[in-house]
Amino acid sequence: MMAEPTDNVFDLQAWKGKLQTSKQGVKKSITNLMLHLENLREFGDKIRWNELAYRAEWNGHPIEDSDLIAVRLILEAHQFEPNVGDVLPAVMAHAKRNPYHPVREYLTGLKWDGVDRIDRWLTDCMGADANDFTAIIGRKTLIAAVARAFKPGCKVDTVLILEGEQGIRKSSAIATLFGEEFTAESVNLFDQHNKMVMSMMGAWCVELAEFIAITRKDENTVKGLLSMKSDRVVLPYAKMASEHPRQCIFFGTINPSETGYFTDATGNRRYWPVFVRKADLDWIAKHRDQLWAEAVEAYRWNETWWLEGMAEEELAKTAVALREEYDAWDEILTDKLIFNSINRVTVTEALAALGMPSERMDKKAQNRVAKCLRRLGYTSKYGKDESRKSMRIFEREAR
Numbered sequence: 001m002m003a004e005p006t007d008n009v010f011d012l013q014a015w016k017g018k019l020q021t022s023k024q025g026v027k028k029s030i031t032n033l034m035l036h037l038e039n040l041r042e043f044g045d046k047i048r049w050n051e052l053a054y055r056a057e058w059n060g061h062p063i064e065d066s067d068l069i070a071v072r073l074i075l076e077a078h079q080f081e082p083n084v085g086d087v088l089p090a091v092m093a094h095a096k097r098n099p100y101h102p103v104r105e106y107l108t109g110l111k112w113d114g115v116d117r118i119d120r121w122l123t124d125c126m127g128a129d130a131n132d133f134t135a136i137i138g139r140k141t142l143i144a145a146v147a148r149a150f151k152p153g154c155k156v157d158t159v160l161i162l163e164g165e166q167g168i169r170k171s172s173a174i175a176t177l178f179g180e181e182f183t184a185e186s187v188n189l190f191d192q193h194n195k196m197v198m199s200m201m202g203a204w205c206v207e208l209a210e211f212i213a214i215t216r217k218d219e220n221t222v223k224g225l226l227s228m229k230s231d232r233v234v235l236p237y238a239k240m241a242s243e244h245p246r247q248c249i250f251f252g253t254i255n256p257s258e259t260g261y262f263t264d265a266t267g268n269r270r271y272w273p274v275f276v277r278k279a280d281l282d283w284i285a286k287h288r289d290q291l292w293a294e295a296v297e298a299y300r301w302n303e304t305w306w307l308e309g310m311a312e313e314e315l316a317k318t319a320v321a322l323r324e325e326y327d328a329w330d331e332i333l334t335d336k337l338i339f340n341s342i343n344r345v346t347v348t349e350a351l352a353a354l355g356m357p358s359e360r361m362d363k364k365a366q367n368r369v370a371k372c373l374r375r376l377g378y379t380s381k382y383g384k385d386e387s388r389k390s391m392r393i394f395e396r397e398a399r
Helices: 014-018 030-039 065-077 084-096 102-108 132-150 170-178 193-200 219-227 281-300 309-321 328-336 347-353 363-375
Strands: 047-050 055-058 159-163 205-208 230-233 242-245 249-254 271-275 344-346 379-384 390-395
Touching (some): 014 030, 030 084, 047 084, 055 084, 065 084, 102 132, 102 281, 132 281, 170 205, 170 281, 271 309, 328 347, 328 363, 347 363, 347 390, 363 379, 363 390
Parallel strands (some): 159 249, 159 271, 205 249
Antiparallel strands (some): 047 055
């Protein structure tokens, strides 16, 4: 006896009834191409859009030119020959209907065991000194990374800088913590912008190696590059520029210098330097999931990932001040100005105190002495000299 048809039997070929046809057969339309991509078992949800890397993937791999040939061959095997120029945009459009975010999915799947770790990870696995500053920046850095994953483009303008001798595997520690596939190393902040952004695509963490070179660049330029919330670029295969909120945070790595590396401490509150003595990769691998699970929990409880209050700001200010670049002029100016209670001075007067003749007071000398004055606690503002001429004045509180 033949079984009666039931309403709950799904016809896998029913989609073919939606195809647009003509007297010549199935049309080579975009609609028909999309129907094939959606319903053929070779495609369907096997083509996805990676929201972290901003790219289409097929069976977990980035789609390349050769894959488009494979797509056409499969379609032809199913008696459908699309217009060649339609294949790429259709594949991209189909992929974007199936988005996923690998880091967000990873973080969402974690469950914290309730054991506190993120205050001490810099000490436990990197050998950093156990103090309030290390605990604060270690915690906030991980929360910032979680924030960028869940809320791309949120404000994160700080950089944790790992100082340590060459060979202790600082870079390996970062890659183990964030995952090698989500870590970008050879990123040049000063490349052509589109090239620089493309090198960060797919990264959850961008390591800025030899960070000392970055501190030598123009402060405003560096600040702008690090604090951007999104980047406008033209992606591969795209014809128009599009906006892409940042999903990564920056780490700096540096081999410590006895002479310091910060040239202008007043503009460096965004840098969080910490000296590390080791990189225990086994410890990181063992505790990685729980570190991130705890950071996710903190983020969900609305913990901030920036410094709050004068106490935290002072800790960061002190850490940076200890790494200021030494200048021999500092001692002379201390002797000539501070020890003589000169709390109001112009750049020209400061250079004169150094014994510099007026013909040598060029722009380079003026900028150098201005940095020295800031390091010594002077702040600049515009005022008037004795002749009522407007100029930049450096003042320091009397002590």
